[in-house]
Amino acid sequence: DAKTTQPNSMESNEEEPVHLPCNHSTISGTDYIHWYRQLPSQGPEYVIHGLTSNVNNRMASLAIAEDRKSSTLILHRATLRDAAVYYCIPPTTSGTYKYIFGTGTRLKVLA
Amino acid sequence: DTEVTQTPKHLVMGMTNKKSLKCEQHMGHRAMYWYKQKAKKPPELMFVYSYEKLSINESVPSRFSPECPNSSLLNLHLHALQPEDSALYLCASSRVGNSGANVLTFGAGSRLTVL
Numbered sequence: 245d246a247k248t249t250q251p252n253s254m255e256s257n258e259e260e261p262v263h264l265p266c267n268h269s270t271i272s273g274t275d276y277i278h279w280y281r282q283l284p285s286q287g288p289e290y291v292i293h294g295l296t297s298n299v300n301n302r303m304a305s306l307a308i309a310e311d312r313k314s315s316t317l318i319l320h321r322a323t324l325r326d327a328a329v330y331y332c333i334p335p336t337t338s339g340t341y342k343y344i345f346g347t348g349t350r351l352k353v354l355a
Numbered sequence: 356d357t358e359v360t361q362t363p364k365h366l367v368m369g370m371t372n373k374k375s376l377k378c379e380q381h382m383g384h385r386a387m388y389w390y391k392q393k394a395k396k397p398p399e400l401m402f403v404y405s406y407e408k409l410s411i412n413e414s415v416p417s418r419f420s421p422e423c424p425n426s427s428l429l430n431l432h433l434h435a436l437q438p439e440d441s442a443l444y445l446c447a448s449s450r451v452g453n454s455g456a457n458v459l460t461f462g463a464g465s466r467l468t469v470l
Contacts, residue, residue, distance in 0.1 A: 275455030287359075287445050287461030288398065295456075331397055336455045341386050342411055343459060345397035 248334050248346030255352045256322045264317040264349050266332035275335035277308060278343065279317045281328040288331065288345075291317065327353045356381040361446050361462035369470050370436060376465045378429040378446030386457065387429040389421060390445040392464070398445055404429060405451055436469045443467075 247269040256262040268277070276295050280288040292299055292306045294315070299306040305318040312335070319326055332346040359380045368374050378387065386405050390398035403411035404423040418440075420432040429446055443464040449457040 278458075280459070280461075285463075287447075287463050288459070289461065290458045293456060293458065340411065341388070341403045341405060341449070341451075341457070342400065343388070344400060345390075348397050 248332055248344075250330075250332060250346050250349045252347070253350040253352065255354060256319075257354050258323060259321050262319040262322045262326075262351065264319075264330050264351065265314065266316070266334075266346055267314045268332070268334035268346075269313070277306070277312070277315045277335060278333040279304070279306065279315075279330065280333065280345075281326075281330045282348075283328045291330070322351075322353045324353050324355060327351055357460065359446055359448055359460050359462035361444075361465050363465060364463070365466050365468075367468045367470065368433065368436065370438070372436075373432070373434045375433065376431040376444055376446075376467070378431075378448075378462060379427055380448040380460070381427055382448060382460065383426075383450075384448035384460070385426055385451045386449045387423060388447040388449075388459065389429070389431055390447065392443040392445055402431075433467070436467075438469050441467055441469045 249267040276293045278293040279291040282288045292304050294306045307316045329348045329350050331348045333343050336342045362377045389401040392398040400413050401415045402421045407423045418435045422430040445464045447459040447461045449459050
């Protein structure tokens with residue numbers, strides 16, 4: 245299984261951009277990198293996913309390194325509601341549904 | 356309907372009890388998952404069903420017995436659990452195929468306490 249490394253915690257001021265990194269030690273060539281977040285007392289929720297190039301949606305942007313061994317989730321303007329644990333899920337073994345969560349980064353947003 | 360519903364929300368059981376956790380979705384997803392989450396830890400994958408067949412068992416002890424009776428339902432039968440099995444049990448579902456691009460939709464979880 246792919247190993248992931250994420251910082252345990254990060255802090256950001258409200259309305260500032262946040263860059264959350266994730267390193268994956270092994271990768272598959274054809275599968276996607278996913279990011280989820282978990283707010284207190286809730287199940288994880290989908291944030292974004294991508295394959296090789298940078299991706300944007302209404303919640304965030306995802307920057308993927310050329311060798312696909314790392315990715316960065318970008319929240320363009322953090323709000324208090326973005327305080328959560330952010331997990332990256334590296335590419336699965338191709339053709340399986342083995343989505344293994346990374347260690348997670350607890351994001352604190354300061355007012 | 357874009358939700359995964361898990362029941363019960365809370366469950367307390369003794370080590371000799373038999374109980375079940377239930378998960379339901381009506382999004383037409385044909386892959387369903389059980390994860391276990393201990394406090395301040397990431398969710399750990401336990402089982403995956405694809406087209407109602409067990410496709411992944413992450414070496415989970417036999418006191419946990421999953422069942423997928425139809426494409427909308429996923430159960431986790433619990434028997435002779437230990438106090439260290441106390442955790443939040445999360446169910447998720449997704450579409451199938453698509454080379455790992457499938458998005459997981461999670462339920463809110465069932466919090467289990469084993470006395």
